[in-house]
Amino acid sequence: MAENKETHQSDASEGSNHPKEKKKLILNAFVINSPGHLSPGLWKHPRNNSAEYTSLKYWTDLAQLLDKANFHALFVADVLGGYDVYKGPENVGPAVPSAAQFPINDPLYLVPALAAATKNLVFGITASTTYEQPYQMARRFSTVDHLSGGRVAWNIVTSYLESAARNLGLDTQVEHDERYRIADEYMDVVYKLWEGSWRDDAVKKNRETGQYADPDLVRQIHHKGKYFNVPGPHLCEPSPQRTPFLFQAGTSKAGKAFGAKHAEAIFMSAQLPELVQPAVKIIREQAKENGRDPSNIKIIAGITIIVAETDEAANAKREELLSYGDREGALALFGGWTGIDLSTYTDDEDFRFVKDYSVRSVVDRWSSTVPGSDNLPWNKSRIAEYLILGGTGAKAIGSPKTVVDELERWVEIGGIDGFNFANVTIPGSFEDIIDFVLPELQRRGLFRTEVEKEGVTTREVFLGSPWLLEDHPGRKFRWAAGEEPPVYSSDS
């Protein structure tokens, strides 16, 4: 595949050089390979087919719906353990009836089938640097990048569940910042495998000479580091993107620093654009310090939308959806996200005032960011009710005008490039967004009405090039056609 000019205007920012034209948004659908994602209990709602998540047709129907509506990506979350803190320890029971991210299938297997069933939609797949060797991860993603024509992206996470650590050979989780140090070296290993183990033109497929690939153009990487020793070579020949497009989601100081270095798109979660704005600023500043053009990192905010013809109808829809919620599942999710077991408290205790400082600070920090909630008691019912529709993230509820006004506020104040729309029901939530929200966004010039270039790789969709841009730290590992291999520090 020929490399595009890196000045190529990507779909996502099409027209942004025109001062009068508004920046076109990146819009992704946020899902998980489980009956329950961020709305525990909603799997039983009549507009929710998520109980069919084990059927390929469920996924191809969803992907085709999104592709037809010109969504950019299907973004798939993943976890490697159950939410077993609530009523625990080590009790996944409360998460089971509501299917609170349990059971959960591996997301990467979906990609080739969904790519074959769609034209343009790309696929962001979550995978953790904490529990899988980089050599193996590199092979899994290269395979899928080949089979999807380069339409995969990797959402790099370092994981947060104790249950994952326990099931994957550890007594407890590796310390938080250490996980990011491991992840940083992990990236060096995968860049060497993806970018530099095979020269661009190593594969010859020459029937006359009998040479599938030229052995002089395939080399070991000899990575020797603090956490990994990987001699290579990479098991896979170069795929359309080589390094899959890199998403990342992490909110801590170490998480932001990692994202500013490696990510090409960052997925953020906050209640309000005013709260996301400082984090966006820090990431863009750190990207600059790393020698990167900050606009080469796309910032995507997560949000749950409940929309109907009028504000009243949307509020009624919220109430109806809420009636399917499962409080135990919500508290199980809260336990996994925070490590706090709320079962030891009575129903009416306001957690902002309980004795245990760790509980108080987590609830206070989070609840103080929920708009208009200052005077509410943050007891178990309140927390569960809030989490049942979309988890801890932002929500926009109302008519198309109300919702799109709010999305515009996110773009203007938050300085973001697009959204991951969470689901309450599938396909219900996305059908509503397609029917009510996209036309209003398009009327305001905020969303594409057609795809500029069909069937391109994920990186071309977001950044206009199939391969890592010049300012990305992975690019220096690239072994380009006709060139000598780059020298790695571990070569010496």
Ligand SMILES: Cc1cc2nc3c(=O)[nH]c(=O)nc-3n(C[C@H](O)[C@H](O)[C@H](O)COP(=O)(O)O)c2cc1C
């Ligand atoms: C919006 C958002 C989505 C995330 N999605 C996942 C996920 O699907 N799976 C996962 O293991 N971690 C997920 N995470 C967790 C982070 O990627 C990260 O590993 C964890 O938050 C610890 O890092 P932090 O303290 O920097 O946030 C997500 C985080 C955010 C902010």
